[in-house]
Each structure stands twice: as C-alpha cells, then as structure tokens.
Amino acid sequence: MSAEVRRPEIVVDLDAIRRNVGILRGLVSPDGSDVMVVVKADGYGHGMLEAARAARDAGAPWLGVATIDEAVRLRDAGDDGRLLCWLNVPGDDWAAAIARDVDVTAYSVAELEAIRAAVGDLPRRTPARVQLKVDTGLSRGGSTQDLWPDVVAAARAGEADDVWRVTGVWSHFACSDEPEHPANAAQERAFLDALAVAEAAGLRPEVRHLANSAGAILRPSSRFDLVRCGIACYGLDPAPGVSPDLGLEPAMTVTAPLALTKRLHAGASVSYGHTWTAPGDTHVGLVPLGYGDGVPRHAGNVADVWVDGKRRPVRGRICMDQFVVDLGDDPAEPGDRVVLFGPGGSGEPTADDWARACGTIHYEIVTRMGGRLTRRYTEAGR
Numbered sequence: 001m002s003a004e005v006r007r008p009e010i011v012v013d014l015d016a017i018r019r020n021v022g023i024l025r026g027l028v029s030p031d032g033s034d035v036m037v038v039v040k041a042d043g044y045g046h047g048m049l050e051a052a053r054a055a056r057d058a059g060a061p062w063l064g065v066a067t068i069d070e071a072v073r074l075r076d077a078g079d080d081g082r083l084l085c086w087l088n089v090p091g092d093d094w095a096a097a098i099a100r101d102v103d104v105t106a107y108s109v110a111e112l113e114a115i116r117a118a119v120g121d122l123p124r125r126t127p128a129r130v131q132l133k134v135d136t137g138l139s140r141g142g143s144t145q146d147l148w149p150d151v152v153a154a155a156r157a158g159e160a161d162d163v164w165r166v167t168g169v170w171s172h173f174a175c176s177d178e179p180e181h182p183a184n185a186a187q188e189r190a191f192l193d194a195l196a197v198a199e200a201a202g203l204r205p206e207v208r209h210l211a212n213s214a215g216a217i218l219r220p221s222s223r224f225d226l227v228r229c230g231i232a233c234y235g236l237d238p239a240p241g242v243s244p245d246l247g248l249e250p251a252m253t254v255t256a257p258l259a260l261t262k263r264l265h266a267g268a269s270v271s272y273g274h275t276w277t278a279p280g281d282t283h284v285g286l287v288p289l290g291y292g293d294g295v296p297r298h299a300g301n302v303a304d305v306w307v308d309g310k311r312r313p314v315r316g317r318i319c320m321d322q323f324v325v326d327l328g329d330d331p332a333e334p335g336d337r338v339v340l341f342g343p344g345g346s347g348e349p350t351a352d353d354w355a356r357a358c359g360t361i362h363y364e365i366v367t368r369m370g371g372r373l374t375r376r377y378t379e380a381g382r
C-alpha cells in the first residue's frame with residue numbers, strides 16, 4: 001500500500017470548485033444575483049490561476065482579488081473576463097490594472113486622484129472602470145459614511161470628464177457568519193443609504209455588492225447584483241453549524257508519505273520540549289511536513305491525521321519540517337499515505353477539524369498551506 005504518494009502535496013479537485021461555483025450561482029440567481037469568485041491569496045491556497053480557470057468554466061462572470069499584482073498575474077495568464085481588485089497602497093501602479101481592463105476600487109478622493117493621474121498617463125483614452133467601496137460598519141477599507149458624499153462627487157466628476165465609468169458600488173460585512181447579529185441589518189441599511197447618495201449624485205453602477213459567502217448563503221436580502229464568494233467556492237462552509245447543507249465539496253487535500261516509522265517504549269518523550277510522553281509502548285510515524293510548509297504549530301498534540309483508514313493523533317510539537325503521529329498498535333510503513341485533511345468523506349479530518357483543534361478558522365488552514373508542498377490538480381478528463 002505504500003507507493004501511491006509520491007511526495008508531500010496539496011491535491012486540488014478543480015471539479016469540486018466548478019461544482020461549488022455552480023451551486024452558489026444557482027442559489028443566488030433567483031434573486032437576480034451572480035457570483036464573483038474570490039481568488040486572492042493564491043486562491044485561498046488552492047492556486048489562483050487554476051481556481052480562476054475552474055471558476056470561469058463554471059460561468060463565473062466576475063473574479064475578485066485584493067491587489068493589482070494579483071490582477072496583473074491573472075491577465076498575463078490569459079484571463080480576460082471581468083475582474084475586480086480592491087486593496088491599494090500609495091504609489092501602486094494603477095495604470096497596470098487599468099491598461100488591462102481590470103476594475104479597480106477607490107476608497108477615497110485621494111485614490112480617485114491617483115487613478116485620474118494614471119489614466120492621464122495611458123496612451124489609450126478609453127474610460128477606466130472604477131468601483132467605489134463604502135465602509136458600512138466593518139471599519140476596515142472603504143470610505144467612511146461621513147466622507148462618502150465627497151467620494152461620490154469626485155467619482156461623478158471623473159465620469160463627466162470621461163476619465164472613468166463607475167461600474168460598481170460595494171461594501172463588506174463584518175458578522176455575516178452570525179446571521180442574527182444586528183450588525184448585518186445595520187450594514188445593509190447603511191449600504192442602501194450609500195447607494196441612494198450615489199444614485200442622487202447621478203451614478204448608475206452596473207453592480208452593487210455587499211455579501212461574502214456567508215452573506216450570500218444566509219442573508220438573501222444582501223445578494224444585490226453580485227455576491228463575492230471565496231471560501232464557499234473552495235467547498236468550506238463559511239458558517240459551520242449554521243449554514244444549510246448545500247452540497248459544497250472541499251477541494252483541498254493535503255497529503256504526504258510517512259518518512260519513517262518506529263517503535264517507542266513507554267516513557268519515551270516526543271519532539272522539541274518533550275511535551276508528550278508515551279504512556280505505553282506504541283508505534284509512531286514521521287510526517288515530513290512542518291510549519292515551514294504551513295502546518296500550524298498550534299496543531300501539536302491536538303490535531304489528528306488519517307493513516308491507513310484511521311485517525312491518528314499528532315504527538316508532540318510540530319517542527320519546521322516534520323512532526324510525529326501516534327500509530328498505536330498498527331505499525332504502518334514508510335511511504336504509507338498520511339492525509340492531514342481532505343473533504344472528510346472517508347473519515348479523514350477536514351480543514352475545519354484542523355481549524356477547531358488549532359483555535360483558528362479553516363480559511364487560515366487552507367490559505368497557509370504551501371512552503372515546499374507541491375500542488376497537483378485533479379479534474380475529469382485531465
């Protein structure tokens with residue numbers, strides 16, 4: 001049974017991403033909405049370009065990324081659909097995005113001025129596509145509601161000068177994974193107010209969007225024209241225990257061959273700091289992955305992996321390159337397959353199990369996996 005795993009790898013099921021995007025599009029379409037698939041941060045660890053391709057295959061009309069660099073990478077790889085980016089720092093190369101027909105996001109009059117300057121430097125005089133983000137209560141990016149009329153006025157002036165078209169107005173939820181949280185209704189009201197200000201100033205954005213995955217699934221009133229879904233497209237439930245079962249399938253499996261197995265005697269202590277001591281004789285296996293590959297150090301002594309049809313506990317601390325699992329009375333062999341987490345259908349731990357064990361969220365678990373891990377993609381027909 002040993003030879004099937006070649007090396008430590010992240011296996012990404014692109015068909016699962018396609019099906020998940022299809023499920024989400026079907027969910028929101030009765031409300032006249034569609035899905036922007038969020039592929040920032042290397043597609044939440046799944047690979048940005050491949051996740052983007054799967055999303056487009058599934059009909060996603062929009063992709064979303066944080067930075068201009070991410071948007072440029074997508075364009076350079078051949079993606080030519082609608083694409084929004086939304087996180088900038090002073091001095092960013094707005095022209096690179098605008099020249100590639102990326103919709104950029106402005107949070108402030110200062111950013112609109114920088115965009116105006118960038119458009120002026122471009123040889124082509126097609127208006128840029130700009131979206132405006134309003135802060136409705138997350139208190140992160142976006143214009144405050146106080147400054148919103150100024151941002152809207154500057155945006156309208158740019159339209160009048162043919163510098164850009166305002167293609168969207170949007171905001172972002174703080175608590176959408178807690179559907180009863182009063183912030184959701186408050187943010188939605190603030191968003192409607194901001195839209196009314198934009199409308200009164202003469203802006204006619206083609207897309208208005210507020211919801212992330214949890215909002216899209218749990219709050220139909222927040223669907224507007226688009227929902228920006230990240231985590232759900234990768235098959236992870238944005239509000240575990242709260243969302244209805246939509247049939248989403250986790251797309252990521254992290255796996256490695258056992259590097260070594262050995263017998264430990266009772267009283268032997270394991271890994272740095274000797275934080276676990278074998279209460280009796282046991283077998284252990286060495287997994288050749290560590291925090292250098294994104295395995296959280298917090299998983300020491302609390303997470304499980306899957307070896308030979310059973311969950312096995314991690315023993316001792318996670319090191320930079322390796323960690324130890326307890327195989328009990330079942331001596332596995334070097335080369336046997338270890339699954340850290342996967343879809344869970346065979347009993348293996350899920351990213352959500354790892355998140356709970358480590359006191360974090362599955363977003364962080366999947367996004368951080370990398371380091372020396374290689375990615376392998378599976379999809380029907382390839």
Ligand SMILES: Cc1ncc(COP(=O)(O)O)c(C=O)c1O
Pocket residue numbers: 038086172211212213214228229230231232238
């Ligand atoms: C602005 C914005 N929109 C949408 C998303 C997607 O959120 P989720 O992965 O919860 O669907 C993110 C991700 O953090 C985001 O930053």
